[in-house]
Amino acid sequence: MTMASEHPRANLQPLTLHIPEPKFRPGDAVDFAEVDVPPAGEARRPDTADKASDFIDLAYTLVRVLDDDGNAVGPWDPKLSPDVMRRMLRSMALLRAFDERMFRAQRQGKTSFYMKALGEEAVAVAAAYALDYEDMCFPSYRQQGLLIARGWSLVDMMNQIYSNTADRLGGKQLPIMYSVKEAGFFSISGNLTTQYPQAVGWAMASAAKGDTRIAATWCGEGSTAEGDFHSALTFATVYRAPVIFNIVNNQWAISSFSGFAGAEATTFAARAVGYGIAGLRVDGNDALAVYAATEWAAERARTNQGPTLIEHFTYRAEGHSTSDDPGQYRSEGEPNAWPLGDPIKRLKDHLIAIGEWDDDRHAAQDKELAEQVKAAQKEAEKNGILGHGLHQPLESLFDGVFEELPWHLKEQRQQMLDEESASGRPWDIKA
Amino acid sequence: MSDVTATRGSDATEAAEAASSSHADTEPTTRMNMIQAINSAMDIMMERDPDVIVMGEDVGYFGGVFRATAGLQAKHGKTRVFDTPITECGIIGVAVGMGAYGLRPVPEIQFADYIYPALDQLVSEAARLRYRSAGEFTSPITVRSPFGGGIFGGQTHSQSPEGLFTHMSGIKTVIPSTPYDAKGLLIAAIEDNDPTLFFEPKRIYNGPFDGYWDRPSQNWSKHPAGAVPTGYYKIELGKAKIVRAGEALTILAYGTMVHVCTAVVAEAGIDAEIIDLRTLVPLDIETIEASVKKTGRCMIVHEATRTSGFGAELSAIVQERCFYHLEAPIERVTGFDTPYPHSLEWAYFPGPVRIGEALKKIMKDA
Numbered sequence: 001m002t003m004a005s006e007h008p009r010a011n012l013q014p015l016t017l018h019i020p021e022p023k024f025r026p027g028d029a030v031d032f033a034e035v036d037v038p039p040a041g042e043a044r045r046p047d048t049a050d051k052a053s054d055f056i057d058l059a060y061t062l063v064r065v066l067d068d069d070g071n072a073v074g075p076w077d078p079k080l081s082p083d084v085m086r087r088m089l090r091s092m093a094l095l096r097a098f099d100e101r102m103f104r105a106q107r108q109g110k111t112s113f114y115m116k117a118l119g120e121e122a123v124a125v126a127a128a129y130a131l132d133y134e135d136m137c138f139p140s141y142r143q144q145g146l147l148i149a150r151g152w153s154l155v156d157m158m159n160q161i162y163s164n165t166a167d168r169l170g171g172k173q174l175p176i177m178y179s180v181k182e183a184g185f186f187s188i189s190g191n192l193t194t195q196y197p198q199a200v201g202w203a204m205a206s207a208a209k210g211d212t213r214i215a216a217t218w219c220g221e222g223s224t225a226e227g228d229f230h231s232a233l234t235f236a237t238v239y240r241a242p243v244i245f246n247i248v249n250n251q252w253a254i255s256s257f258s259g260f261a262g263a264e265a266t267t268f269a270a271r272a273v274g275y276g277i278a279g280l281r282v283d284g285n286d287a288l289a290v291y292a293a294t295e296w297a298a299e300r301a302r303t304n305q306g307p308t309l310i311e312h313f314t315y316r317a318e319g320h321s322t323s324d325d326p327g328q329y330r331s332e333g334e335p336n337a338w339p340l341g342d343p344i345k346r347l348k349d350h351l352i353a354i355g356e357w358d359d360d361r362h363a364a365q366d367k368e369l370a371e372q373v374k375a376a377q378k379e380a381e382k383n384g385i386l387g388h389g390l391h392q393p394l395e396s397l398f399d400g401v402f403e404e405l406p407w408h409l410k411e412q413r414q415q416m417l418d419e420e421s422a423s424g425r426p427w428d429i430k431a
Numbered sequence: 432m433s434d435v436t437a438t439r440g441s442d443a444t445e446a447a448e449a450a451s452s453s454h455a456d457t458e459p460t461t462r463m464n465m466i467q468a469i470n471s472a473m474d475i476m477m478e479r480d481p482d483v484i485v486m487g488e489d490v491g492y493f494g495g496v497f498r499a500t501a502g503l504q505a506k507h508g509k510t511r512v513f514d515t516p517i518t519e520c521g522i523i524g525v526a527v528g529m530g531a532y533g534l535r536p537v538p539e540i541q542f543a544d545y546i547y548p549a550l551d552q553l554v555s556e557a558a559r560l561r562y563r564s565a566g567e568f569t570s571p572i573t574v575r576s577p578f579g580g581g582i583f584g585g586q587t588h589s590q591s592p593e594g595l596f597t598h599m600s601g602i603k604t605v606i607p608s609t610p611y612d613a614k615g616l617l618i619a620a621i622e623d624n625d626p627t628l629f630f631e632p633k634r635i636y637n638g639p640f641d642g643y644w645d646r647p648s649q650n651w652s653k654h655p656a657g658a659v660p661t662g663y664y665k666i667e668l669g670k671a672k673i674v675r676a677g678e679a680l681t682i683l684a685y686g687t688m689v690h691v692c693t694a695v696v697a698e699a700g701i702d703a704e705i706i707d708l709r710t711l712v713p714l715d716i717e718t719i720e721a722s723v724k725k726t727g728r729c730m731i732v733h734e735a736t737r738t739s740g741f742g743a744e745l746s747a748i749v750q751e752r753c754f755y756h757l758e759a760p761i762e763r764v765t766g767f768d769t770p771y772p773h774s775l776e777w778a779y780f781p782g783p784v785r786i787g788e789a790l791k792k793i794m795k796d797a
């Protein structure tokens with residue numbers, strides 16, 4: 001068999017390879033006019049019993065509740081009491097204060113790594129309020145807002161960040177890779193999107209056992225490219241698993257813009273369509289919209305309508321992590337130009353607009369939260385910071401590899417202890 | 432290149448170097464760290480061969496999270512150096528397809544800890560294509576990936592998974608320990624027509640690391656192997672390097688551990704012969720065999736976990752071929768069989784104390 005000769009093909013148009021390119025690079029002036037932002041209140045709200053194929057349009061628009069004047073409008077308004085909204089606002093502000101302080105702690109050399117959720121606080125916080133406390137969360141590394149909204153101890157979180165003597169994970173995990181079973185918060189993996197099929201498995205188990213709890217999971221838009229994402233959606237649709245898939249589309253995956261995950265061609269919510277799953281695309285900086293979408297998806301799951309996929313359209317206002325410098329690859333003008341604004345300011349403006357909040361109370365709350373975080377930090381640092389003396393007992397290095405230590409690990413543990421007594425070296429870096 | 436060895440050179444070292452390295456002595460050199468040397472290798476290969484392309488997460492405009500591909504997209508264009516979706520099985524699968532077309536892809540896996548989703552494409556596809564298609568299709572791909580610990584990266588930025596791949600027939604595994612070697616070996620890997628895993632010890636990207644985490648860190652600017660020819664040269668795959676000639680025992684190591692062993696041996700004042708394997712598959716069995724038969728003692732050092740690690744293979748092969756020359760049991764010094772911890776990183780790492788204790792043991796009756 002021979003290949004077609006070059007001659008007959010000579011008249012054909014040469015192929016070209018498309019390589020996506022973001023609109024703005026460092027130094028560029030930013031104008032997000034091309035980002036389509038439909039008016040708040042416009043998207044319809046199907047009945048939770050409707051078939052997924054009957055509201056495919058919702059995967060291509062934006063569910064928005066808060067308008068530019070701070071009013072809550074349209075069928076998705078969850079009609080929350082001012083008290084619940086104030087608590088949500090407080091959780092978001094606390095998350096931001098916590099992030100701020102821990103980011104700085106890393107810069108001061110107190111730990112090795114930190115990641116902020118700046119600009120996307122509503123995504124995790126509002127979802128936590130809409131879910132039941134008993135529902136199981138399978139987060140990525142940027143949903144610390146779930147723990148904060150569920151009232152988990154800041155000191156406990158900081159202990160993990162510092163890998164100190166009180167770290168519930170025994171210094172074994174990278175900072176911010178929390179695991180808090182008690183708060184329905186699954187152990188975070190460093191490997192992207194592995195939590196997606198796991199959430200489906202948990203949800204299937206809950207359904208198989210006739211339980212009433214559902215699962216929710218989160219990943220970034222960049223992470224939707226991983227095979228695990230697609231395996232999860234296939235299982236979920238096949239078994240109608242009671243699970244909520246959240247895609248946090250914050251536009252960037254380290255230095256790669258969303259176009260490298262397919263955003264030039266369609267929305268991330270549209271991933272649901274091909275799998276026959278309910279899909280919603282939501283203004284991720286609108287806490288009320290996130291709440292409403294989550295509540296709706298939870299209702300579907302609880303009534304055996306199966307999975308829902310929610311794309312949260314938001315913006316990563318900070319670098320990827322403490323190891324990243326976003327000035328290298330994107331325009332510094334982007335965060336401020338983001339057309340959907342700041343989630344905290346938007347909920348605050350709404351509460352002010354309905355006469356349930358004011359600037360003075362907000363400023364006082366910010367101050368109080370900063371003090372609360374500072375006090376927690378002081379408390380946590382009593383248990384040590386990374387690499388400065390107070391750490392776990394050496395032999396704990398071998399705990400948890402297996403339920404019971406096999407002979408070879410026992411031998412290795414003894415070897416390590418012998419090494420320490422032979423050398424007299426404390427196994428951490430000096431201050 | 433007359434002074435590239437990490438420690439005291441020897442005639443044997445220089446001769447081996449000259450034999451396995453194909454550049455002229457007169458080449459101009461410049462100071463490079465390992466990242467720059469790796470960058471230079473890709474740059475040169477892209478200049479020489481229009482079929483070489485570079486792809487991976489964040490490697491394009493940004494130039495990689497470790498900056499290894501910095502400037503390559505601006506110079507060689509977006510269709511030859513590009514970012515990819517975050518799917519490691521996709522990256523390797525696509526590279527295999529590009530290779531089948533006739534390109535010579537150099538995909539990056541951002542951290543070796545993230546190579547597992549690509550395992551099927553690497554093991555069942557890239558490594559098996561030549562065999563199953565009777566040579567109709569091949570996978571001339573070079574997968575670069577930073578690996579190893581010592582940077583407080585926790586369990587998902589620290590692993591050394593080389594043993595998984597040396598176990599799989601059909602794939603080559605290369606691990607450099609200096610900027611000079613990194614460049615020459617990477618060029619050879621890219622030119623090689625079989626799939627090659629090129630694991631880059633990230634702890635020594637910026638400078639050699641002697642294992643003493645509490646001492647000031649070194650950089651490559653003062654190290655002989657930080658002098659790197661600016662042009663094209665290659666170091667043949669499958670050739671180890673004797674970084675220190677000696678008579679008392681043979682130490683087999685690669686990557687970061689070469690530097691740790693060198694420091695420990697100097698401190699202990701032992702006349703060890705230190706062999707930097709550089710390529711694990713194919714292995715330079717002649718150099719290993721000749722050395723162990725000469726010294727009668729063999730110590731194997733790697734950072735990876737112990738059980739079924741590459742050290743097990745080395746130990747078996749030395750035992751099979753040098754049994755009657757051995758004067759002491761072979762010593763293996765490795766990371767422990769646990770996941771890579773965060774805070775107790777230095778208790779885990781096979782550093783100077785662990786190596787020193789093993790040295791005492793193996794030299795006990797000498």
Ligand SMILES: Cc1ncc(C[n+]2csc(CCOP(=O)(O)OP(=O)(O)O)c2C)c(N)n1
Nearest residue numbers: 142190191192220221222223252253254545
């Ligand atoms: C399997 C795997 N591949 C690569 C990485 C490296 N990595 C960590 S975060 C990240 C970007 C993820 O971006 P996205 O999913 O958009 O989430 P975001 O950081 O924006 O929240 C990459 C490539 C990883 N952790 N795991």
Ligand SMILES: [Mg+2]
Nearest residue numbers: 220221252253
């Ligand atoms: Mg993202």
